[in-house]
Amino acid sequence: MGEVIVITSxxxxxxxxxxxxxxxxxxxxxxxxxxxxxxxIGLRNLDVVMGLENRIVYDIVDVxxxxxxxxxxxxxxKRFKELYLLPAAQTRDKSAVNEEQMRNLVGKLKEEFDxxxxxxxxxxxxxxxxxxxxxxxxxxxxxxxxSAIRDADRIIGLLESSEIKNPELVINRIRPNMVKKGExxxxxxxxxxxxxxxxxxxxxxxxxxxxxNKGEPVIQNKRAPSGKAYLEIAKRVLGEKIEVTIxxxxxGFFSKIKNIFKK
Amino acid sequence: MFENMxxxxxxxxxxxxxxVNNSKDAAKERLHLVLMQDRANVSADFLxxxxxxxxxxxxxxxxxxxxxxDVRLTNKENGDGTNGAPALYANIPILNIKNESRKVExxxxxxxxxxxxxxxxxxxxxxxxxxxxxxKEETSKPKEEHNDKKVDDPKKxxxxxxxxxxxxxxxxxxxxxxxxxx
Numbered sequence: 001m002g003e004v005i006v007i008t009s010x011x012x013x014x015x016x017x018x019x020x021x022x023x024x025x026x027x028x029x030x031x032x033x034x035x036x037x038x039x040x041i042g043l044r045n046l047d048v049v050m051g052l053e054n055r056i057v058y059d060i061v062d063v064x065x066x067x068x069x070x071x072x073x074x075x076x077x078k079r080f081k082e083l084y085l086l087p088a089a090q091t092r093d094k095s096a097v098n099e100e101q102m103r104n105l106v107g108k109l110k111e112e113f114d115x116x117x118x119x120x121x122x123x124x125x126x127x128x129x130x131x132x133x134x135x136x137x138x139x140x141x142x143x144x145x146x147s148a149i150r151d152a153d154r155i156i157g158l159l160e161s162s163e164i165k166n167p168e169l170v171i172n173r174i175r176p177n178m179v180k181k182g183e184x185x186x187x188x189x190x191x192x193x194x195x196x197x198x199x200x201x202x203x204x205x206x207x208x209x210x211x212x213n214k215g216e217p218v219i220q221n222k223r224a225p226s227g228k229a230y231l232e233i234a235k236r237v238l239g240e241k242i243e244v245t246i247x248x249x250x251x252g253f254f255s256k257i258k259n260i261f262k263k
Numbered sequence: 264m265f266e267n268m269x270x271x272x273x274x275x276x277x278x279x280x281x282x283v284n285n286s287k288d289a290a291k292e293r294l295h296l297v298l299m300q301d302r303a304n305v306s307a308d309f310l311x312x313x314x315x316x317x318x319x320x321x322x323x324x325x326x327x328x329x330x331x332x333d334v335r336l337t338n339k340e341n342g343d344g345t346n347g348a349p350a351l352y353a354n355i356p357i358l359n360i361k362n363e364s365r366k367v368e369x370x371x372x373x374x375x376x377x378x379x380x381x382x383x384x385x386x387x388x389x390x391x392x393x394x395x396x397x398x399k400e401e402t403s404k405p406k407e408e409h410n411d412k413k414v415d416d417p418k419k420x421x422x423x424x425x426x427x428x429x430x431x432x433x434x435x436x437x438x439x440x441x442x443x444x445x
Contacts, residue, residue, distance in 0.1 A: 146297075150294065154305070182285070185287050193294055
């Protein structure tokens with residue numbers, strides 16, 4: 001039986017789709033059988049971030065309306081051993097699917113796959129409700145900005161009221177230079193405010209843009225620091241107890257001396 | 264001399280961080296307030312339940328006009344007109360202090376002044392003791408932290424104890440040798 005993880009945030013544009021794509025790819029690299037589901041009906045993006053937009057034949061609405069079989073809608077990503085995508089529809093909206101249908105769909109996939117990652121749309125309306133229906137676990141993505149954290153708090157409240165307990169946090173687009181200068185909230189501040197377990201910190205990375213331009217997950221570029229962060233998050237999802245690497249916190253000799261003087 | 268240099272460097276470090284930390288600290292504070300208000304407002308029952316319980320407690324001591332009670336979550340106003348920390352504001356019109364509260368506890372007057380004084384002394388001592396205990400707790404906490412860090416020291420102490428013991432044993436042995444030689 002597979003595990004269903006919904007990746008949500010409340011706020012738009014903080015990195016849900018990027019996280020879904022890269023976390024899914026990382027899990028596939030670890031040998032797991034993974035399916036990614038785009039539930040942002042009407043504004044689909046997971047397909048284009050993965051570079052699979054030209055291979056869409058059927059989508060999630062076709063499956064739910066039984067115009068095709070589930071197998072036919074799944075796109076196999078040839079770059080990875082066992083990675084599949086179930087794209088969203090582009091010409092419909094989020095009312096085209098309901099929670100019951102989502103649960104059925106996810107139930108069928110659980111029998112075949114190790115991990116089912118659900119890319120949740122922004123907001124708290126039907127799209128969100130669909131995405132969390134049938135999920136076992138949740139990852140909340142936020143950035144270090146006030147509006148993102150505020151929305152994440154609301155989402156965490158909604159998740160805790162649903163069946164999904166213990167959501168975990170990914171802090172995305174951290175800029176260590178700004179954090180050092182005191183111009184950006186740091187990881188501890190954010191974790192204190194939101195009070196949930198931290199599962200990963202991803203630095204702001206230009207490679208995200210260049211890789212997405214090419215339609216390739218950032219983990220495939222060995223030079224990308226964000227790629228390393230996603231690979232680490234995948235290991236933690238699998239249960240490995242690794243300490244969260246926080247970008248910008250060096251453990252070198254000079255930083256220790258600096259700390260003595262700061263106190 | 265060295266301490267003065269260390270203090271000098273510390274002051275330098277502190278000055279820098281105070282000047283520059285502004286925007287992140289502002290963000291943290293604002294977020295803290297906003298999150299509190301969001302969370303209180305989201306649960307519509309929260310304020311209502313709290314208000315009811317507060318009224319129940321107050322009713323034990325004071326007769327209040329329940330319909331005129333006003334309980335709100337607002338921001339405290341700072342001197343310069345800006346919004347400060349969030350505060351629970353409660354305006355509770357009093358109708359009457361309850362008759363039960365009129366009663367004054369009259370202690371038995373027979374043993375008279377000495378026992379009263381003794382009792383007062385005891386209660387004063389209790390307060391002093393509890394204050395000392397509080398102070399002790401506070402000071403013991405930092406000590407505990409130090410203990411965690413200084414894991415090596417007890418081992419060192421043990422080693423020195425052992426060496427002392429060894430020396431004692433050695434001296435005992437030498438004494439025995441001397442005896443046996445004799």
